[in-house]
Structure formats: structure tokens, C-alpha cells
Amino acid sequence: MFCYTSLSIYGQEAVVGFDGHKWEAPYYLPIPQGWTTERFLIPISFAPQISYKGVEDIRFSPGWGKAESEEYWTYAFLWYLDSAPETNAKIIAENLRVYYTGLIQANTDSKRISTGEFMPVTSSFEKVPTDKNDTETFAGTIEMTDYMQLKPMLLNCVMHLKFCPETDKTILFYEISPKPLTHKNWQSLDKLWSDFRCKKN
DSSP states (O other): OOOOOEETTTTEEESOOOTTTTOOOOBBBBOOHHHHHHHEEBTTTTTSSSSOOEEEEEEOOOTTTTTTTTTTTTTTEEEEEESSOOOOOOHHHHHHHHHHHHHHHTTSOOOTOGGGSOOOOOOEEEEEOOOOOSSSSEEEEEEEEEEETEEEEEEEEEEEEEETTTTTTEEEEEEESSOOOTTTHHHHHHHHTTOOBBSSO
16 A cells, blocks of 8 residues: 655655655665655656656755756656556657656746746657667757756756566666766766666665
8 A cells, every 4th residue: 555645756745645755666776875866656747648657766966956066957767667668769758858848847836937938848869879788778858948947958868778577677767967978977877877786685
């Protein structure tokens, strides 16, 4: 039975039927010192059009919400999914367009500013050479309004797909940062994924 709790969605409170603080992940995804986490169910409350079922598990860098930090908007999230949903560059781009459109709406005070004043979210992805231990690897961008600073922003993203036969689950792991892929932030993001294990033990 799920426990109902108040859960943050990148700072936006929502009541959902799942306690992300108590849920014990069957996989291993590290939490580096100074990083914070957030978990919620999929389908996602702010993006119900994404018809997957599972859990989203987020890792926020220490500077994620600090505009003056080099780590601003640098984070990663893992989708732990039932079954093996069809995945390609077009589907990934559309899922993230829907995801970030909903995230902006969930974190916007409609009494202060209308989401209609924000630029439409656009996303583009392509398949890239497969990383070690990935089933497939994709890279792309998300263009959106940064709802924390209310100005345009481009996020770079690398998405790793992996099937875990031990648990019969599909893992989609998204690395996100506005910094170019050559920036040191990506070393921390890549380390999260390289240390991932399908089972804790």
C-alpha cells in the first residue's frame, strides 16, 4: 500500500500516493556528498501524457537551484520503468517536451505570471554511439523558459537506455546541464551513471 505524503516537485509541493522518502530502490544509484534527491511515481502528475509506469529518481547537484553557481540546473533523473517501452529519438524529444512544459506549469504562480508568457518548450534528440553498458544512447537539447529566473534557457541532455534482466525493468537515465558537454559538470553526471547497478547487492 502506498503512503500518501506531501512531495516536492522541484520545489513545488504536491500530494501524491507515494512516499519517495521511504521507498527503497531495488537498484543502486549513488548520492554524492552535497547532492539531494527527490522521487515520485510515473505516470508523472505534471506530465500524465507520458504513459509509462514506474518511479522517477532525481539527483540534484549542490548548485542546482543557485543561479550564481556553475552547477545551476545540473542534475540527473532516472526512470525505473515496468516493461520495455518503445524508445527512439523522436519519442524521447516529445516526452521531454511534455515533461518540461508540465514542470514549468507546476512551478509557476498563475497569480503572478501566466505560463502563456513563456516560450514553448522545444526538444530535439539523436541517437549517438552507444556508451559502454548502455542498450542505446541518445543526446539532445531542451529549449525552455527557466522558471526560476524567467528567461530563456537551453539544457543539454544525454540519455542512457539500459534493460535490467535481473529485475525485468527498463532504465532511462537523463543527464542534464546548461553547460556544454566538455564542462566539468558532466564528469559528475557521468559518474552517477557509471556507478549505477541494476541490483543493490
